[in-house]
Amino acid sequence: MLPVFPEVTLFVQCMVDAMAPEAAMGMVRLFDRLGIATSFPEDQTCCGQPAFNAGYRTASRKSAMHFIQVFENAECIVCPSGSCVAMVRHHYLELFADDPHWLARAKKVGGNIFELTEFLVDVLHISDVGAAYQGTVTYHDSCHLLRSLGVGRQPRELLSHVRGLTLVEMAQSDRCCGFGGTFSIKYPDISTALVADKVERILETGADTVVGCDMGCLLNIEGYLTRMGHPVTVKHIAELLAP
Amino acid sequence: MDDPFTTEKYTAKSRQAISDKRLQGALADVQARLGPATQTMYSAQPEGAGIRQQAHEIRQRCIENLDILLEALADKVTGNGGQVFFANDAEEAVSCCLAVAKKHGVKTVVKGKSMVTEEVGLNQALEAEGVDVAETDLGEYIIQLAGEKPSHIIAPAIHKTREQVGQLFAEKLGIDYTADPAALTQAARAVLREKFLAADMGITGCNLACAQTGHITTVSNEGNIRMTSTLPRVHVAFMGMERVVATLKDHDILFRLLSSGAAAQKLGGYVSYVGGPGPEDYPDGPVAFHLIIIDNGRSRMLADPAFREMLCCIRCSACLNVCPVYGKIGGHAYGSPYSGPVGAVVTPLLAGLNRAQDLCFGETLCGACKQACPVDIDLPRMLRELRFRLAEGDETWSATPVSKPEKFAMDTFAWFTSHPAAYRAALFSASRMQALVYAKEGPIRQLPGPLAGWTRSRTLRKISSRPFRSQWKSRKQPS
Ligand code: SF4
Numbered sequence: 001m002l003p004v005f006p007e008v009t010l011f012v013q014c015m016v017d018a019m020a021p022e023a024a025m026g027m028v029r030l031f032d033r034l035g036i037a038t039s040f041p042e043d044q045t046c047c048g049q050p051a052f053n054a055g056y057r058t059a060s061r062k063s064a065m066h067f068i069q070v071f072e073n074a075e076c077i078v079c080p081s082g083s084c085v086a087m088v089r090h091h092y093l094e095l096f097a098d099d100p101h102w103l104a105r106a107k108k109v110g111g112n113i114f115e116l117t118e119f120l121v122d123v124l125h126i127s128d129v130g131a132a133y134q135g136t137v138t139y140h141d142s143c144h145l146l147r148s149l150g151v152g153r154q155p156r157e158l159l160s161h162v163r164g165l166t167l168v169e170m171a172q173s174d175r176c177c178g179f180g181g182t183f184s185i186k187y188p189d190i191s192t193a194l195v196a197d198k199v200e201r202i203l204e205t206g207a208d209t210v211v212g213c214d215m216g217c218l219l220n221i222e223g224y225l226t227r228m229g230h231p232v233t234v235k236h237i238a239e240l241l242a243p
Numbered sequence: 244m245d246d247p248f249t250t251e252k253y254t255a256k257s258r259q260a261i262s263d264k265r266l267q268g269a270l271a272d273v274q275a276r277l278g279p280a281t282q283t284m285y286s287a288q289p290e291g292a293g294i295r296q297q298a299h300e301i302r303q304r305c306i307e308n309l310d311i312l313l314e315a316l317a318d319k320v321t322g323n324g325g326q327v328f329f330a331n332d333a334e335e336a337v338s339c340c341l342a343v344a345k346k347h348g349v350k351t352v353v354k355g356k357s358m359v360t361e362e363v364g365l366n367q368a369l370e371a372e373g374v375d376v377a378e379t380d381l382g383e384y385i386i387q388l389a390g391e392k393p394s395h396i397i398a399p400a401i402h403k404t405r406e407q408v409g410q411l412f413a414e415k416l417g418i419d420y421t422a423d424p425a426a427l428t429q430a431a432r433a434v435l436r437e438k439f440l441a442a443d444m445g446i447t448g449c450n451l452a453c454a455q456t457g458h459i460t461t462v463s464n465e466g467n468i469r470m471t472s473t474l475p476r477v478h479v480a481f482m483g484m485e486r487v488v489a490t491l492k493d494h495d496i497l498f499r500l501l502s503s504g505a506a507a508q509k510l511g512g513y514v515s516y517v518g519g520p521g522p523e524d525y526p527d528g529p530v531a532f533h534l535i536i537i538d539n540g541r542s543r544m545l546a547d548p549a550f551r552e553m554l555c556c557i558r559c560s561a562c563l564n565v566c567p568v569y570g571k572i573g574g575h576a577y578g579s580p581y582s583g584p585v586g587a588v589v590t591p592l593l594a595g596l597n598r599a600q601d602l603c604f605g606e607t608l609c610g611a612c613k614q615a616c617p618v619d620i621d622l623p624r625m626l627r628e629l630r631f632r633l634a635e636g637d638e639t640w641s642a643t644p645v646s647k648p649e650k651f652a653m654d655t656f657a658w659f660t661s662h663p664a665a666y667r668a669a670l671f672s673a674s675r676m677q678a679l680v681y682a683k684e685g686p687i688r689q690l691p692g693p694l695a696g697w698t699r700s701r702t703l704r705k706i707s708s709r710p711f712r713s714q715w716k717s718r719k720q721p722s
Binding site for chain 1: 705709
């Protein structure tokens with residue numbers, strides 16, 4: 001079956017690039033192991049999601065146009081963030097609805113971008129990447145990943161094949177963690193109440209590690225866990241699949 | 244009256260709700276009970292889970308032909324001896340009702356639960372005219388006695404515990420204190436029976452209306468709405484102008500979905516179709532039937548293609564039952580009878596975008612509401628659309644840009660994202676600067692300025708001293 005694609009072009013979400021490089025490095029190692037060539041266009045920046053969700057479409061369009069220019073010749077783009085993929089795949093269409101020229105270009109890019117676990121399981125048909133992890137893990141479903149991309153089964157499938165790993169589902173794994181971009185800063189009381197609930201659900205499982213596919217949610221969960229002094233490790237799935 | 248929509252109020256009421264343990268329990272309980280159950284109900288429909296999209300199309304079609312459908316409905320109702328009034332705004336709707344009350348010498352009114360009468364402020368207006376108004380839905384009756392506002396569309400008193408209700412009844416109805424729900428219900432029933440029998444006028448809302456047959460549909464689980472619409476001499480029904488569907492077939496699908504979405508029921512307990520007053524030779528039914536069809540800002544939504552979809556809403560409250568934010572802050576923080584995701588979209592559209600801006604910014608865009616909505620309304624899309632109008636200003640909605648500093652920050656960030664060399668330089672200098680400011684090992688515990696909200700309860704990882712892009716450069720190529 002392999003390789004379907006001669007090369008995978010990496011889109012490393014701005015937040016991962018800056019604050020969680022080990023997640024992106026995990027993704028690189030993963031592709032190395034699978035014998036899939038990767039490239040990283042160094043002019044990439046941000047897909048424009050933060051501005052878009054906050055309502056600043058003119059600003060968002062600027063970032064999005066740059067993204068399109070950087071990636072439009074890539075045959076296959078893979079990104080370790082569900083919300084960014086949802087942005088490019090779905091929301092670019094909203095962003096450029098009144099601009100046929102850019103809409104066409106956005107559509108093309110949107111058709112070529114995949115979230116990491118979706119790419120592994122649905123496109124490459126790989127659910128065992130040969131990883132091992134000693135620990136009890138619980139998985140948090142990020143909202144855009146699950147609801148906009150329909151990805152929930154894929155990461156679980158990958159996790160279930162990791163040797164030594166026990167997957168324990170938390171209650172309401174699909175409940176929002178309260179991140180919501182600028183929401184978490186503008187409405188800290190509500191955001192905190194939500195992440196507190198999420199952490200309670202995580203602790204109930206007795207897991208030593210919580211895994212997800214979106215760094216925004218993970219930083220939020222990690223921030224609260226750390227502040228409260230709970231010794232639960234937070235990992236992006238790529239770190240766990242290719243440590 | 245002071246504005247219910249200020250940021251201070253939103254924040255204060257949210258905080259108050261979050262710190263109220265009993266309320267948190269009640270909200271979690273109603274969400275756990277109804278949230279998942281509605282999903283099961285949708286898929287159990289003979290049409291399968293795709294029924295939501297089908298219903299969406301039906302509603303969309305109705306909205307696009309609203310003028311024709313409303314005319315047909317009005318003709319049928321008039322033909323049946325009823326009277327129809329189109330009210331442009333809340334004031335017109337209220338004065339129409341007051342005029343009817345006056346004409347029929349109405350002293351006492353019983354009401355079935357109706358959000359749209361809350362929207363137009365009917366109770367206060369009637370009371371100001373010296374009319375005695377009694378809410379007859381148990382939940383509504385409780386909050387009316389308490390002088391409060393509904394906190395959930397179909398379960399208006401979920402913020403009250405039975406002990407609180409017990410105390411309230413002891414105080415207001417003069418009964419002995421009890422917290423037994425059955426005894427409390429009996430006490431309310433005894434009072435309400437008398438009200439029903441004495442009332443001159445019954446006022447209800449309207450869950451759906453059908454143009455083909457010319458009827459409005461009301462549904463309740465307590466039978467109170469049916470009594471409201473049949474016992475008094477005069478029945479006045481209030482209806483949001485979007486509530487009409489074309490045919491009985493459309494009505495059937497939507498009505499099933501309404502029952503599923505609202506209470507995870509196959510069908511509400513008491514369903515009434517009302518098309519006019521009782522015929523002359525009939526022992527039951529009112530002698531006069533008035534239907535007040537209310538615009539109050541809805542045409543404006545209709546005129547804006549981005550928000551037209553909101554008129555598909557059947558006010559079932561399914562979205563409240565899955566919304567994480569509603570589950571924490573409850574209904575009162577929304578400052579309007581419409582709370583939760585539906586309120587977050589519809590209230591700014593009705594009350595003014597800038598005025599009610601916190602409602603649409605104070606949501607996480609998680610998308611659970613869209614999935615729960617029986618008519619598949621894309622609420623997150625409209626929340627983003629509202630934010631867009633508010634961020635950049637919008638003439639049609641008289642919206643002015645909400646925050647200059649935020650706009651500046653977003654524009655600056657956007658500039659960097661489209662200038663990759665500058666972006667890289669900024670990233671690396673941010674990483675170095677941060678190392679100076681936060682010299683201590685470990686995550687950041689206190690962020691400055693507007694970012695401080697984050698660190699009130701959370702730490703934040705630092706920007707890496709070696710962002711991915713520099714690690715990528717120095718990585719060993721696989722052989
Ligand atoms: S938006 Fe949908 S789920 Fe919410 S009240 Fe309206 S119809 Fe019901």
